[in-house]
Amino acid sequence: MAAELANFEGYVNRVIPFKTVDGLELSLDVLYPSTKPSSPRPVVIHYHGGFLVIGDRYAFFPSWLAQACVSRGWIFVTPDYRLIPEVTAHASVEDAVDAYQWVLKSLSSHIGIELGPVVLAGSSAGGFLALTTSVTVTPKPAALVSIYGMLDMANERYLTKGSNIFGLPVFDTTKIKQSLTELKQPVLSAYPYPADPSSDPRMAIIATLHIDALFPDYMTGISGLTEKVINEGVEAIPASHRSLYPLTFGDVGDLPPTVVVHGRNDSAVPAALSEVAVEKLRTAGVSVHSEFPDVGEHGFDRVAGRKLEQETTGELAAPSFQSLRNTLKTLEQMVAKAAARPS
Template sequence: MAIRPHIKHTHVYTTHQATDLHLDVYITQPVEPKIPKPIILWLHGGYLITGSRNAIPKWLLNYAIAHQWPLVSPDYRVLPESTGFHTIEDVLSAYTWVAQSLNQLHPECRADPTRIIVAGASAGGWCALVSALHFSTPVDTIPSPCALFLLYPMTDPGSEKWAQSVSLPGATVDPDTARDLLEDIPRRIARGDISLGEEFPKSEEELRTRKRLPLLYAILEKGVFLDYLTGVVGFGQKVLSGGLTEAVEERAKQLFPLDSGEFGSSFPPTVVVHGTADGEISCGESVKLVKKLEEVGVGVQYLPVPGADHVFDLELEECPLAEGDSEEPGAVLSRALQALRGYANE
C-alpha cells in the first residue's frame, strides 16, 4: 500500500546564515471539520549527523492521515558543522511554529496547539526528549507537549559508549577516507558551513552516492561524537577519564537528558518502543528513561519489541488494530498508537 491521499505544504520556519530551514505539513481534508485534532511533530533520526525531514515512517504517516492528525516534519542543523545546541534551537523553533503558525496558515486542518505530540526515532528521540525537558519551566505563550512518542530513541549520550569508538553493525569506511573526512571537519566549521543532513539511501546504488554516512561512520569510529555534540575538543576523552559530571559545564547539561534533565510530574506522558535486539542503540537506554519517569510519577508506557533490531519498522506501511497480546512489530506499534490516542484525549 502506498501513502494514503494527502496534501503536503512546505514552509520556511527559520533561517540561519542564508540557509532556510523548511518543514513539511501533511494534512487531509477533515471529514469532521469542527473537531480539533492532535498534531504530530516528527523529528527524524540519523545520529544527529544525517537523515532528512522526508524520513517519516510510512505506517505513522498513514496513521496520521487516516485519523486526520496534521503531521509536521522539520529540517534541523546537524553535526559536525553545527552542535547539539543548534539542533535544540531548531527543534524548539519548529515546535513554536507548530504552536503559533500552523493554524494561522492552515485553518482547514483544525489543528489543536494544546495537543502537540512530539515524536522521534533514534536521534530524533533525543531531539524529542530534550525539547520536552525545555518545558519543565512553563512557557506562558506556548503550550507544553501533550505526549512524547519515542521510537528506539537515543536517550543517554552521556554514557561511556558514546564517548569512545563505536562501530555500527555492517558499517565500514576505509581508513584513508575516514582520515580525509575528519581532517576536513575543522575547515567546514571555520567556514561556518551548515548541513541539514542527507536523504537516507533506498538502494545499494543510492548508498554509493551518499556522503554523510561515511562521515557518520568516521566520527563514531574515531570516538569524537561527543566532541561535536558539545563543540568541545576532547570532551569524549574527558568523559572516559573522569566521568560526565567532571566533563560537563552548566550550559552543556541540556545535551545529556538522563544525567541532568529535571524530570517532574508535569513531564508529558510518554510512549517508548524499542527492539530488544537493537544493535545500534541499546534498549537499555530506553529502560533507564522509563525507570526515571516512573520514579517521578510520569505516565509512561514501555513497549519492547522482542528480537527486533534498529529501524525494525522500516518496511511497515500500516499498523492494523492489534488483537490479543501479539508481539509482532506491527501489533506493538498499534498498541503504542492507541496509547498516544489516550494521552491526546482522542
C-alpha cells in the same frame, strides 16, 4: 513535496518555511485534512533520524505514523533541522524547539484548522530531539513518543571507543577526522539518505563518531570532551552544554506521558539507552508506556509502511509491529485525555 507524503486520501500536503537562520531557510511538511473539520485536530510532530548527521523530512519516514494520523483525522508535521558536525547539536535542538513553537503559534493560521493537543515524536536522533525539546519547552507537549531513540547521550555507548554501528567493521578513521577539522560550510539542514551508504562521506562521519567516541566533542563543539568525561565522569560536561543531556542533568519530572519503543536487538542504537530513559522517567514520576520487542532492528518500523493497522497477518503479525499498534493505541488514549482537560 515527496512521494512519502503524497496520496493520503482526504489530505493535503504543504511545505511551509518555519525559520531562517544565517540565510538558511528551514521548512516543514504538513499533512492535514483537505476539508476543514468542525473541531480541533491533534498534531503529531515527528523529528527524523540520522544520528544528527544525515537525514531530511523524508529520510526514515514513518509512513505508519503518518497514516495513523490520517486515519484518526489528526495533523502530521515533520521538520528539518541543522545537522552536525558543521554546527553543534545546540543548533539542532534550537531548530527542533523552534519548529514546535511555530506549530503552536502559526500552523493554525496557515492551514485554517484549530489545533488540539500537540505530540512530539522522533526516531533515533529524532527521539533525542523530541525528548530534549520536551524538557526545554513551555507549554509541554501532550505526549512524547520515542522510537529507538538516542535518548541517553551520556551512555557508555557514546563514551567507549572501538565499535561501529550495525556490526560493521572498524576502520582507520584518520582521514575522516582530518576532514572534520576542515568541515565548516555549508551548514546543512537536510542530507538525503544515500543510495550507497558504504561509500557515502557522511555515513563515514557517523561511523567515525562511533568508532572514536566523538559524539560529545561534536555535539558540544568542545575538542577533547570525550576524553575528559571518560577520565572525570559526566561532571566534566560544562554547565552551558548540559541541556544536551536531559536524562543526566535535566528536570524530567514534568514531562508529559511518554511512549518508548525499542527493539532489543537494535545494532545501531542499543535498547539500553531507552531502558535507562524509562527507568529515569518513571522514577521522576512520569507516566511511561514501553515496548521492547525482542526482534526489532534499527529502522524496523519502515517496513510497516501505511499498512500497519490494515494488515495484521504475515510479516506484519510480528511482535515488533504489534508494539507499534500498542503505541498508537496508547497514544490515542493520551491524546484523548489531553483533549478532555480544561484549557
